[in-house]
Amino acid sequence: MITIKEYVEGLFREVPDSQDKENIIQEIILNLEEKVQDLMEQGKTEEDAINKSIVDFGDVSEIRKDLLLSADGYHVKKNKINYTNNLWFSIWGSVLIIGLFLFINFYYTPKIIWFVYPVFALLWWPLAMFFIWLNNRKKGNHEK
Amino acid sequence: MISSDTIRGHLDAVILKLIIEKDRYGYELSKEISKRTNNNFEIKEATLYAVFQRLEKNKYIVSYSGEITHGRKRKYYKITASGKTYYMDKVQEWKEIKDIIEIFMEDIG
Structure with missing residues:
Protein backbone atom coordinates (compact mmCIF):
# COMPACT_ATOMS: atom_id res chain seq x y z
CA MET A 1 0.00 0.00 0.00
CA ASP A 72 14.72 27.22 -11.25
CA GLY A 73 14.23 30.47 -13.11
CA TYR A 74 17.91 30.71 -13.92
CA HIS A 75 17.66 27.68 -16.20
CA VAL A 76 15.39 29.60 -18.53
CA LYS A 77 17.79 32.51 -18.57
CA LYS A 78 20.79 30.27 -19.18
CA ASN A 79 19.14 28.81 -22.28
CA LYS A 80 18.52 32.25 -23.68
CA ILE A 81 22.17 33.25 -23.28
CA ASN A 82 23.18 30.05 -25.05
CA TYR A 83 21.02 30.81 -28.06
CA THR A 84 22.50 34.29 -28.28
CA ASN A 85 25.99 32.81 -28.04
CA ASN A 86 25.15 30.36 -30.80
CA LEU A 87 24.01 33.18 -33.01
CA TRP A 88 27.15 35.25 -32.45
CA PHE A 89 29.38 32.24 -32.97
CA SER A 90 27.70 31.47 -36.28
CA ILE A 91 28.01 35.09 -37.44
CA TRP A 92 31.70 35.41 -36.57
CA GLY A 93 32.42 31.92 -37.87
CA SER A 94 30.87 32.62 -41.22
CA VAL A 95 32.56 36.05 -41.49
CA LEU A 96 35.93 34.34 -41.01
CA ILE A 97 35.23 31.64 -43.57
CA ILE A 98 33.89 34.19 -46.08
CA GLY A 99 37.08 36.17 -45.53
CA LEU A 100 39.10 33.05 -46.27
CA PHE A 101 37.17 32.41 -49.49
CA LEU A 102 37.62 36.02 -50.56
CA PHE A 103 41.35 35.82 -49.95
CA ILE A 104 41.80 32.55 -51.84
CA ASN A 105 39.59 33.80 -54.68
CA PHE A 106 41.33 37.10 -55.23
CA TYR A 107 44.84 35.94 -54.42
CA TYR A 108 44.94 32.83 -56.63
CA THR A 109 42.21 33.29 -59.24
CA PRO A 110 41.47 37.03 -59.40
CA LYS A 111 39.90 36.72 -62.84
CA ILE A 112 37.14 34.28 -61.87
CA ILE A 113 34.65 35.38 -59.21
CA TRP A 114 33.61 32.06 -57.63
CA PHE A 115 33.53 32.93 -53.94
CA VAL A 116 29.80 33.85 -54.02
CA TYR A 117 28.77 30.22 -54.43
CA PRO A 118 30.29 28.84 -51.22
CA VAL A 119 29.25 32.03 -49.43
CA PHE A 120 25.62 31.46 -50.34
CA ALA A 121 25.79 27.93 -49.04
CA LEU A 122 27.57 29.10 -45.90
CA LEU A 123 24.97 31.77 -45.08
CA TRP A 124 22.48 29.07 -44.12
CA TRP A 125 24.39 28.63 -40.90
CA PRO A 126 23.90 32.07 -39.34
CA LEU A 127 20.45 32.25 -40.93
CA ALA A 128 19.35 29.06 -39.16
CA MET A 129 20.88 30.26 -35.90
CA PHE A 130 19.09 33.59 -36.25
CA PHE A 131 15.82 31.76 -36.80
CA ILE A 132 16.28 29.64 -33.68
CA TRP A 133 17.29 32.70 -31.65
CA LEU A 134 14.24 34.62 -32.84
CA ASN A 135 11.89 31.73 -32.08
CA ASN A 136 13.33 31.36 -28.63
CA ARG A 137 13.04 35.06 -27.90
CA LYS A 138 9.35 35.05 -28.85
CA LYS A 139 8.72 32.04 -26.63
CA GLY A 140 10.50 33.78 -23.76
CA ASN A 141 8.35 36.87 -24.13
CA HIS A 142 5.16 34.80 -24.01
CA GLU A 143 6.21 33.17 -20.77
CA LYS A 144 6.56 36.54 -19.14
CA MET B 1 -20.18 17.22 -9.82
CA ILE B 2 -19.52 20.41 -11.70
CA SER B 3 -15.97 21.12 -12.76
CA SER B 4 -16.22 23.70 -15.46
CA ASP B 5 -13.83 26.28 -16.76
CA THR B 6 -16.25 28.97 -15.70
CA ILE B 7 -15.70 28.07 -12.07
CA ARG B 8 -11.97 27.66 -12.59
CA GLY B 9 -11.77 31.25 -13.75
CA HIS B 10 -13.25 32.45 -10.47
CA LEU B 11 -11.50 30.21 -7.99
CA ASP B 12 -9.31 33.09 -6.85
CA ALA B 13 -12.41 34.91 -5.67
CA VAL B 14 -13.92 31.80 -4.06
CA ILE B 15 -10.78 31.15 -2.04
CA LEU B 16 -10.20 34.80 -1.15
CA LYS B 17 -13.76 35.06 0.13
CA LEU B 18 -13.23 32.14 2.52
CA ILE B 19 -9.90 33.52 3.72
CA ILE B 20 -11.42 36.96 4.26
CA GLU B 21 -13.96 35.41 6.64
CA LYS B 22 -11.17 33.97 8.75
CA ASP B 23 -7.67 32.58 8.46
CA ARG B 24 -7.79 29.05 7.12
CA TYR B 25 -5.56 26.15 6.14
CA GLY B 26 -5.73 24.03 2.99
CA TYR B 27 -7.89 21.08 3.98
CA GLU B 28 -10.28 23.26 5.97
CA LEU B 29 -10.82 25.37 2.87
CA SER B 30 -11.57 22.46 0.55
CA LYS B 31 -13.96 21.00 3.15
CA GLU B 32 -15.71 24.34 3.49
CA ILE B 33 -16.16 24.68 -0.27
CA SER B 34 -17.74 21.21 -0.52
CA LYS B 35 -19.97 21.93 2.46
CA ARG B 36 -21.28 25.26 1.21
CA THR B 37 -22.00 23.96 -2.25
CA ASN B 38 -23.73 20.83 -0.89
CA ASN B 39 -21.01 18.75 -2.53
CA ASN B 40 -21.99 20.07 -5.94
CA PHE B 41 -18.52 21.46 -6.34
CA GLU B 42 -15.38 19.86 -4.99
CA ILE B 43 -12.05 21.56 -5.46
CA LYS B 44 -9.12 19.35 -6.41
CA GLU B 45 -6.27 19.67 -3.93
CA ALA B 46 -3.80 20.16 -6.76
CA THR B 47 -5.79 23.12 -8.02
CA LEU B 48 -6.13 24.54 -4.52
CA TYR B 49 -2.38 24.63 -3.90
CA ALA B 50 -1.72 26.10 -7.31
CA VAL B 51 -4.14 28.92 -6.45
CA PHE B 52 -2.49 29.39 -3.03
CA GLN B 53 0.89 29.72 -4.68
CA ARG B 54 -0.38 32.25 -7.17
CA LEU B 55 -2.23 34.33 -4.60
CA GLU B 56 0.75 34.31 -2.29
CA LYS B 57 3.11 35.32 -5.06
CA ASN B 58 0.83 38.26 -5.86
CA LYS B 59 0.78 39.18 -2.15
CA TYR B 60 -3.00 38.76 -1.91
CA ILE B 61 -2.55 36.34 0.94
CA VAL B 62 0.26 35.59 3.39
CA SER B 63 0.92 32.33 5.18
CA TYR B 64 2.02 31.59 8.72
CA SER B 65 2.48 28.46 10.80
CA GLY B 66 -0.32 27.74 13.19
CA GLU B 67 -1.11 25.08 15.77
CA ILE B 68 0.81 21.83 15.75
CA THR B 69 -0.99 18.73 14.50
CA HIS B 70 0.55 15.29 14.16
CA GLY B 71 3.85 16.80 15.18
CA ARG B 72 3.86 19.23 12.28
CA LYS B 73 2.76 22.81 11.89
CA ARG B 74 -0.26 23.65 9.83
CA LYS B 75 0.12 26.41 7.30
CA TYR B 76 -2.56 29.06 7.64
CA TYR B 77 -3.40 31.72 5.10
CA LYS B 78 -4.36 35.27 5.92
CA ILE B 79 -5.76 37.97 3.67
CA THR B 80 -3.82 41.17 2.90
CA ALA B 81 -5.15 44.64 2.11
CA SER B 82 -4.42 44.22 -1.60
CA GLY B 83 -6.08 40.81 -1.45
CA LYS B 84 -9.25 42.41 -0.20
CA THR B 85 -9.14 45.03 -2.94
CA TYR B 86 -8.55 42.35 -5.54
CA TYR B 87 -11.53 40.41 -4.22
CA MET B 88 -13.78 43.47 -4.41
CA ASP B 89 -12.67 44.01 -8.00
CA LYS B 90 -13.48 40.39 -8.77
CA VAL B 91 -16.95 40.72 -7.26
CA GLN B 92 -17.63 43.81 -9.34
CA GLU B 93 -16.31 42.09 -12.45
CA TRP B 94 -18.52 39.06 -11.81
CA LYS B 95 -21.63 41.20 -11.48
CA GLU B 96 -20.91 42.76 -14.84
CA ILE B 97 -20.16 39.43 -16.50
CA LYS B 98 -23.28 37.89 -15.05
CA ASP B 99 -25.46 40.67 -16.50
CA ILE B 100 -23.87 40.24 -19.90
CA ILE B 101 -24.11 36.46 -20.07
CA GLU B 102 -27.65 36.46 -18.76
CA ILE B 103 -28.76 38.42 -21.79
CA PHE B 104 -27.90 35.43 -23.94
CA MET B 105 -28.86 32.59 -21.61
CA GLU B 106 -32.50 31.71 -21.70
CA ASP B 107 -34.62 28.71 -22.40
CA ILE B 108 -35.85 28.53 -25.94
CA GLY B 109 -39.40 27.28 -25.68
Whole structure:
Protein backbone atom coordinates (compact mmCIF):
# COMPACT_ATOMS: atom_id res chain seq x y z
CA MET A 1 0.00 0.00 0.00
CA ILE A 2 1.37 3.37 -1.00
CA THR A 3 1.48 6.00 1.73
CA ILE A 4 0.48 9.63 1.33
CA LYS A 5 4.08 10.68 1.94
CA GLU A 6 5.38 8.44 -0.84
CA TYR A 7 2.69 9.62 -3.22
CA VAL A 8 3.27 13.33 -2.67
CA GLU A 9 7.05 13.02 -2.81
CA GLY A 10 6.65 11.07 -6.04
CA LEU A 11 4.63 13.89 -7.55
CA PHE A 12 7.49 16.33 -7.11
CA ARG A 13 10.39 14.04 -7.92
CA GLU A 14 11.29 15.91 -11.11
CA VAL A 15 11.25 19.30 -9.42
CA PRO A 16 14.72 20.42 -8.29
CA ASP A 17 15.08 20.62 -4.51
CA SER A 18 14.32 23.96 -2.91
CA GLN A 19 12.85 25.33 0.28
CA ASP A 20 9.63 26.14 -1.58
CA LYS A 21 9.34 22.55 -2.74
CA GLU A 22 9.94 21.19 0.75
CA ASN A 23 7.32 23.55 2.22
CA ILE A 24 4.64 22.67 -0.25
CA ILE A 25 5.28 18.95 0.08
CA GLN A 26 4.94 19.19 3.86
CA GLU A 27 1.77 21.25 3.53
CA ILE A 28 0.14 18.84 1.08
CA ILE A 29 1.10 15.77 3.12
CA LEU A 30 -0.35 17.26 6.30
CA ASN A 31 -3.61 18.25 4.66
CA LEU A 32 -4.00 14.94 2.84
CA GLU A 33 -3.33 12.97 6.01
CA GLU A 34 -6.07 14.91 7.71
CA LYS A 35 -8.40 14.09 4.86
CA VAL A 36 -7.51 10.40 5.15
CA GLN A 37 -8.30 10.51 8.84
CA ASP A 38 -11.65 12.17 8.17
CA LEU A 39 -12.53 9.55 5.61
CA MET A 40 -11.57 6.77 8.02
CA GLU A 41 -13.80 8.30 10.67
CA GLN A 42 -16.61 8.10 8.12
CA GLY A 43 -16.06 4.35 8.02
CA LYS A 44 -13.59 3.80 5.20
CA THR A 45 -10.64 1.48 5.58
CA GLU A 46 -7.23 3.11 5.57
CA GLU A 47 -6.48 1.78 2.11
CA ASP A 48 -9.75 3.09 0.66
CA ALA A 49 -9.25 6.43 2.34
CA ILE A 50 -5.75 6.84 0.93
CA ASN A 51 -6.85 5.76 -2.54
CA LYS A 52 -9.75 8.19 -2.56
CA SER A 53 -7.52 11.04 -1.43
CA ILE A 54 -5.06 10.27 -4.18
CA VAL A 55 -7.74 10.03 -6.85
CA ASP A 56 -9.34 13.29 -5.67
CA PHE A 57 -6.02 15.07 -5.66
CA GLY A 58 -6.11 15.95 -9.34
CA ASP A 59 -3.48 17.14 -11.75
CA VAL A 60 -0.37 18.46 -10.07
CA SER A 61 1.26 19.91 -13.17
CA GLU A 62 0.17 23.45 -12.38
CA ILE A 63 1.94 23.53 -9.03
CA ARG A 64 4.95 21.85 -10.54
CA LYS A 65 5.16 24.46 -13.26
CA ASP A 66 5.04 27.27 -10.69
CA LEU A 67 7.75 25.66 -8.61
CA LEU A 68 9.95 25.09 -11.63
CA LEU A 69 9.61 28.72 -12.61
CA SER A 70 10.35 30.15 -9.17
CA ALA A 71 13.03 27.75 -7.96
CA ASP A 72 14.72 27.22 -11.25
CA GLY A 73 14.23 30.47 -13.11
CA TYR A 74 17.91 30.71 -13.92
CA HIS A 75 17.66 27.68 -16.20
CA VAL A 76 15.39 29.60 -18.53
CA LYS A 77 17.79 32.51 -18.57
CA LYS A 78 20.79 30.27 -19.18
CA ASN A 79 19.14 28.81 -22.28
CA LYS A 80 18.52 32.25 -23.68
CA ILE A 81 22.17 33.25 -23.28
CA ASN A 82 23.18 30.05 -25.05
CA TYR A 83 21.02 30.81 -28.06
CA THR A 84 22.50 34.29 -28.28
CA ASN A 85 25.99 32.81 -28.04
CA ASN A 86 25.15 30.36 -30.80
CA LEU A 87 24.01 33.18 -33.01
CA TRP A 88 27.15 35.25 -32.45
CA PHE A 89 29.38 32.24 -32.97
CA SER A 90 27.70 31.47 -36.28
CA ILE A 91 28.01 35.09 -37.44
CA TRP A 92 31.70 35.41 -36.57
CA GLY A 93 32.42 31.92 -37.87
CA SER A 94 30.87 32.62 -41.22
CA VAL A 95 32.56 36.05 -41.49
CA LEU A 96 35.93 34.34 -41.01
CA ILE A 97 35.23 31.64 -43.57
CA ILE A 98 33.89 34.19 -46.08
CA GLY A 99 37.08 36.17 -45.53
CA LEU A 100 39.10 33.05 -46.27
CA PHE A 101 37.17 32.41 -49.49
CA LEU A 102 37.62 36.02 -50.56
CA PHE A 103 41.35 35.82 -49.95
CA ILE A 104 41.80 32.55 -51.84
CA ASN A 105 39.59 33.80 -54.68
CA PHE A 106 41.33 37.10 -55.23
CA TYR A 107 44.84 35.94 -54.42
CA TYR A 108 44.94 32.83 -56.63
CA THR A 109 42.21 33.29 -59.24
CA PRO A 110 41.47 37.03 -59.40
CA LYS A 111 39.90 36.72 -62.84
CA ILE A 112 37.14 34.28 -61.87
CA ILE A 113 34.65 35.38 -59.21
CA TRP A 114 33.61 32.06 -57.63
CA PHE A 115 33.53 32.93 -53.94
CA VAL A 116 29.80 33.85 -54.02
CA TYR A 117 28.77 30.22 -54.43
CA PRO A 118 30.29 28.84 -51.22
CA VAL A 119 29.25 32.03 -49.43
CA PHE A 120 25.62 31.46 -50.34
CA ALA A 121 25.79 27.93 -49.04
CA LEU A 122 27.57 29.10 -45.90
CA LEU A 123 24.97 31.77 -45.08
CA TRP A 124 22.48 29.07 -44.12
CA TRP A 125 24.39 28.63 -40.90
CA PRO A 126 23.90 32.07 -39.34
CA LEU A 127 20.45 32.25 -40.93
CA ALA A 128 19.35 29.06 -39.16
CA MET A 129 20.88 30.26 -35.90
CA PHE A 130 19.09 33.59 -36.25
CA PHE A 131 15.82 31.76 -36.80
CA ILE A 132 16.28 29.64 -33.68
CA TRP A 133 17.29 32.70 -31.65
CA LEU A 134 14.24 34.62 -32.84
CA ASN A 135 11.89 31.73 -32.08
CA ASN A 136 13.33 31.36 -28.63
CA ARG A 137 13.04 35.06 -27.90
CA LYS A 138 9.35 35.05 -28.85
CA LYS A 139 8.72 32.04 -26.63
CA GLY A 140 10.50 33.78 -23.76
CA ASN A 141 8.35 36.87 -24.13
CA HIS A 142 5.16 34.80 -24.01
CA GLU A 143 6.21 33.17 -20.77
CA LYS A 144 6.56 36.54 -19.14
CA MET B 1 -20.18 17.22 -9.82
CA ILE B 2 -19.52 20.41 -11.70
CA SER B 3 -15.97 21.12 -12.76
CA SER B 4 -16.22 23.70 -15.46
CA ASP B 5 -13.83 26.28 -16.76
CA THR B 6 -16.25 28.97 -15.70
CA ILE B 7 -15.70 28.07 -12.07
CA ARG B 8 -11.97 27.66 -12.59
CA GLY B 9 -11.77 31.25 -13.75
CA HIS B 10 -13.25 32.45 -10.47
CA LEU B 11 -11.50 30.21 -7.99
CA ASP B 12 -9.31 33.09 -6.85
CA ALA B 13 -12.41 34.91 -5.67
CA VAL B 14 -13.92 31.80 -4.06
CA ILE B 15 -10.78 31.15 -2.04
CA LEU B 16 -10.20 34.80 -1.15
CA LYS B 17 -13.76 35.06 0.13
CA LEU B 18 -13.23 32.14 2.52
CA ILE B 19 -9.90 33.52 3.72
CA ILE B 20 -11.42 36.96 4.26
CA GLU B 21 -13.96 35.41 6.64
CA LYS B 22 -11.17 33.97 8.75
CA ASP B 23 -7.67 32.58 8.46
CA ARG B 24 -7.79 29.05 7.12
CA TYR B 25 -5.56 26.15 6.14
CA GLY B 26 -5.73 24.03 2.99
CA TYR B 27 -7.89 21.08 3.98
CA GLU B 28 -10.28 23.26 5.97
CA LEU B 29 -10.82 25.37 2.87
CA SER B 30 -11.57 22.46 0.55
CA LYS B 31 -13.96 21.00 3.15
CA GLU B 32 -15.71 24.34 3.49
CA ILE B 33 -16.16 24.68 -0.27
CA SER B 34 -17.74 21.21 -0.52
CA LYS B 35 -19.97 21.93 2.46
CA ARG B 36 -21.28 25.26 1.21
CA THR B 37 -22.00 23.96 -2.25
CA ASN B 38 -23.73 20.83 -0.89
CA ASN B 39 -21.01 18.75 -2.53
CA ASN B 40 -21.99 20.07 -5.94
CA PHE B 41 -18.52 21.46 -6.34
CA GLU B 42 -15.38 19.86 -4.99
CA ILE B 43 -12.05 21.56 -5.46
CA LYS B 44 -9.12 19.35 -6.41
CA GLU B 45 -6.27 19.67 -3.93
CA ALA B 46 -3.80 20.16 -6.76
CA THR B 47 -5.79 23.12 -8.02
CA LEU B 48 -6.13 24.54 -4.52
CA TYR B 49 -2.38 24.63 -3.90
CA ALA B 50 -1.72 26.10 -7.31
CA VAL B 51 -4.14 28.92 -6.45
CA PHE B 52 -2.49 29.39 -3.03
CA GLN B 53 0.89 29.72 -4.68
CA ARG B 54 -0.38 32.25 -7.17
CA LEU B 55 -2.23 34.33 -4.60
CA GLU B 56 0.75 34.31 -2.29
CA LYS B 57 3.11 35.32 -5.06
CA ASN B 58 0.83 38.26 -5.86
CA LYS B 59 0.78 39.18 -2.15
CA TYR B 60 -3.00 38.76 -1.91
CA ILE B 61 -2.55 36.34 0.94
CA VAL B 62 0.26 35.59 3.39
CA SER B 63 0.92 32.33 5.18
CA TYR B 64 2.02 31.59 8.72
CA SER B 65 2.48 28.46 10.80
CA GLY B 66 -0.32 27.74 13.19
CA GLU B 67 -1.11 25.08 15.77
CA ILE B 68 0.81 21.83 15.75
CA THR B 69 -0.99 18.73 14.50
CA HIS B 70 0.55 15.29 14.16
CA GLY B 71 3.85 16.80 15.18
CA ARG B 72 3.86 19.23 12.28
CA LYS B 73 2.76 22.81 11.89
CA ARG B 74 -0.26 23.65 9.83
CA LYS B 75 0.12 26.41 7.30
CA TYR B 76 -2.56 29.06 7.64
CA TYR B 77 -3.40 31.72 5.10
CA LYS B 78 -4.36 35.27 5.92
CA ILE B 79 -5.76 37.97 3.67
CA THR B 80 -3.82 41.17 2.90
CA ALA B 81 -5.15 44.64 2.11
CA SER B 82 -4.42 44.22 -1.60
CA GLY B 83 -6.08 40.81 -1.45
CA LYS B 84 -9.25 42.41 -0.20
CA THR B 85 -9.14 45.03 -2.94
CA TYR B 86 -8.55 42.35 -5.54
CA TYR B 87 -11.53 40.41 -4.22
CA MET B 88 -13.78 43.47 -4.41
CA ASP B 89 -12.67 44.01 -8.00
CA LYS B 90 -13.48 40.39 -8.77
CA VAL B 91 -16.95 40.72 -7.26
CA GLN B 92 -17.63 43.81 -9.34
CA GLU B 93 -16.31 42.09 -12.45
CA TRP B 94 -18.52 39.06 -11.81
CA LYS B 95 -21.63 41.20 -11.48
CA GLU B 96 -20.91 42.76 -14.84
CA ILE B 97 -20.16 39.43 -16.50
CA LYS B 98 -23.28 37.89 -15.05
CA ASP B 99 -25.46 40.67 -16.50
CA ILE B 100 -23.87 40.24 -19.90
CA ILE B 101 -24.11 36.46 -20.07
CA GLU B 102 -27.65 36.46 -18.76
CA ILE B 103 -28.76 38.42 -21.79
CA PHE B 104 -27.90 35.43 -23.94
CA MET B 105 -28.86 32.59 -21.61
CA GLU B 106 -32.50 31.71 -21.70
CA ASP B 107 -34.62 28.71 -22.40
CA ILE B 108 -35.85 28.53 -25.94
CA GLY B 109 -39.40 27.28 -25.68
